[in-house]
Structures are given as structure tokens and as C-alpha cells.
Amino acid sequence: MKDSPTKRKVVEAASSLFYQKGFHGTSVRDIAEKASVNVSSISYYFKGKQxxxxxxxxxxxxxxxxxxxxxxxxxGDDTPNEKLKKLIHKIIQYKHSNLQLSCFIHRELSMDSVFVREMVVTYLAKENFIIGNAFSAVVKGSNADKQKLDRQFLLMQLKGMLVTPYVLHNEWRSQVVGDYSHSLFVTKYVQTIHQWIDYITR
Known part of the structure; x- marks a missing residue:
């Protein structure tokens, strides 16, 4: 999806302001000022804030x-375990590279915000399907299955780990400064989830 530079600037400005002030606390004028565009540009491209x-x-x-x-x-040729680990790395990498929007969306979803939930219900169903299948392929052949651990609870834990940095971002944000530091956070956090996977499947 190719955006014009103006459109991209507006989306970036809105993401930053929604993250800082929330959707309702942000005005179209705030977005226009931060993006250095006319208010009319937002109406032209997006028909308004919603x-x-x-x-x-x-x-x-x-x-x-x-x-x-x-x-x-x-x-495709990797083991289920390798596939899941690569998937987790890409998920955290993507969410982190879109940090402000990730935090805003997950915050709204955690509060069961109707205006976001209704928008993303189809996307969330698809995400759940992909992650659920990848996780089931790993857990079904492991000792976790023999110990009769509830796969659903384990999947819930995994999904929780995938969103925690973006719901509780104040817990780590002060310790992470600059691109390298963010990259290091992603690497270490992904390693922690990988270790959890190794533990539950050994």
C-alpha cells in the first residue's frame, strides 16, 4: 500500500498523538499541526479523524x-519449533518498529474499546488462527501434551507475552534509548519467549 509523503506524515503524526493523548484527546488540528499540513488535507485523504x-x-x-x-x-522446510520461533521474532520486530501505534492499539484493546475492537475483529481472528496453528504444531508432539497441560492456557500465555511490552510499555521504556537499544530489547525479549517455548516443550 503506497502512501504519498503527505499521507504518511499525517499517519505518523496521528500515531504519535493517539499514543500520547488517546484518540478522544487528540483533535484534527493537533494532527495537522504536528504533521505540518493543512486541516483540509486530513479531510481530503481520510474524511476526518475517525x-x-x-x-x-x-x-x-x-x-x-x-x-x-x-x-x-x-x-516451509523448518521444524514446527523453528517456524514458531521465527514467527515470534517477526511479530515482536514488527510491533516494535511501529511502537506508538502498537501501544495505542493494544491499550485500547485491553480496555475493550469498542471503536478499535470493531475495526480489528477480522484481523484479530486471522492473527489468532495463524499463531494458534503454529503453536499447536509445536505443543502437540511435546511432553507438555503427555503431562496433560492445557494447551489453551499455554497459548493464552504466549499471546500475553506477545502483547505485554506494548500494554506495559512504561515498565521498560525508560531503560531503552536509541535504535540500538530498541534492537537489543527486541533480541532479548524474543530470546526470553524462545526459552519459555523450550521449557514447555521439553
Missing amino acids: GLLEYAVSRYYEEYLAIIEATLEES
């Missing part, structure tokens, strides 16, 4: 799902 939110969230999830589907296709 349209801008829908566009930004839809684009976020469409890119996200395309990336995780491509990751599974590219790892």
Missing part, C-alpha cells in the same frame, strides 16, 4: 498479517 484512525489501524494489521504469513511460507 477515517484516519481506521486507515492507520487497517494498514497496521494488513502489513502485520502479510509479514507473518510470508514468514511461515519462507520457513
Whole structure:
């Protein structure tokens, strides 16, 4: 999905402001000022603030799902364990590279915000399907199955780990400064989830 430079600037400005002030606390004028564009540009491209939110969230999830589907296709010859680990790495990498929008979306979803939930319900169903299948392929042949651990609870734990940095971002944000530091956070956090997978499947 190719954006014009102006459109991209508006989406970036809106993502930053929604993250800082929330959707309702952000005005169209705030977005226009931060993006250095006319208010009329937002009406022209998005038909207003609600349209801008829908566009930004839809684009976020469409890119996200395309990336995780491509990751599974590219790892076709890998073991289920390797596939899941690659998938997790791509998920955290994507969410982190879109940090402000990730935090905003997950915050709204955690509060069961109707205006976001209704927008993303189809995307979330697809995400759950992809992650659930990849996880089931790993757990069903492991000792976890023999010990009769509930796969559903384990999957819930995994999904929780995938969103925690973006719901509780204040827990780690002060310790992460600069691109290298963010990259290091992604690497270490992904390793932690990988270790959890190794533990439950040994």
C-alpha cells in the first residue's frame, strides 16, 4: 500500500498523538499541526479523524498479517519449533518498529474499546488462527501434551507475552534509548519467549 509523503506524515503524526493523548484527546488540528499540513488535507485523504484512525489501524494489521504469513511460507522446510520461533521474532520486530501505534492499539484493546475492537475483529481472528496453528504444531508432539497441560492456557500465555511490552510499555521504556537499544530489547525479549517455548516443550 503506497502512501504519498503527505499521507504518511499525517499517519505518523496521528500515531504519535493517539499514543500520547488517546484518540478522544487528540483533535484534527493537533494532527495537522504536528504533521505540518493543512486541516483540509486530513479531510481530503481520510474524511476526518475517525477515517484516519481506521486507515492507520487497517494498514497496521494488513502489513502485520502479510509479514507473518510470508514468514511461515519462507520457513516451509523448518521444524514446527523453528517456524514458531521465527514467527515470534517477526511479530515482536514488527510491533516494535511501529511502537506508538502498537501501544495505542493494544491499550485500547485491553480496555475493550469498542471503536478499535470493531475495526480489528477480522484481523484479530486471522492473527489468532495463524499463531494458534503454529503453536499447536509445536505443543502437540511435546511432553507438555503427555503431562496433560492445557494447551489453551499455554497459548493464552504466549499471546500475553506477545502483547505485554506494548500494554506495559512504561515498565521498560525508560531503560531503552536509541535504535540500538530498541534492537537489543527486541533480541532479548524474543530470546526470553524462545526459552519459555523450550521449557514447555521439553
